[in-house]
Amino acid sequence: xxxxxxxxxxxxxxxxxxxxxxxxxxxxxxxxxxxxxxxxxxxxxxxxxxxxxxxxxxxxxxxxxxxxxxxxxxxxxxxxxxxxxxxxxxxxxxxxxxxxxxxxxxxxxxxxxxxxxxxxxxxxxxxxxxx
Numbered sequence: 001x002x003x004x005x006x007x008x009x010x011x012x013x014x015x016x017x018x019x020x021x022x023x024x025x026x027x028x029x030x031x032x033x034x035x036x037x038x039x040x041x042x043x044x045x046x047x048x049x050x051x052x053x054x055x056x057x058x059x060x061x062x063x064x065x066x067x068x069x070x071x072x073x074x075x076x077x078x079x080x081x082x083x084x085x086x087x088x089x090x091x092x093x094x095x096x097x098x099x100x101x102x103x104x105x106x107x108x109x110x111x112x113x114x115x116x117x118x119x120x121x122x123x124x125x126x127x128x129x130x131x
Contacts, residue, residue: 045115049123 022032058081065077084092100107106124111123 042112045122 008009022036024030025032025035028035039053043124065074066102068074101109113124
């Protein structure tokens with residue numbers, strides 16, 4: 001019978017990561033799992049708010065474009081949508097960060113305010129979380 005070593009982990013680190021021992025962070029000197037669990041609610045909040053913003057922009061733009069086909073407004077909405085889909089997310093994020101934070105100064109460069117503390121503060125600081 002041929003042995004394929006199916007009882008052994010694929011990588012030596014898989015043995016430690018399975019039960020939850022992910023090591024210590026070199027930046028915070030805390031458990032990596034604790035850092036990840038700390039940031040999950042903030043990531044979920046960012047996901048929900050970004051989806052809400054995308055829907056608030058895209059649905060009215062699509063309706064306006066459908067009501068008035070073959071007009072300048074329809075072509076401009078279609079062009080902006082195609083540029084948004086064609087451009088990589090990381091590049092568009094960097095451009096928006098440069099525009100709204102550094103060039104215009106409308107949003108702070110870093111920080112986090114919980115949504116329960118201030119809605120306006122949260123929406124303006126939803127850029128970076130660090131304790």
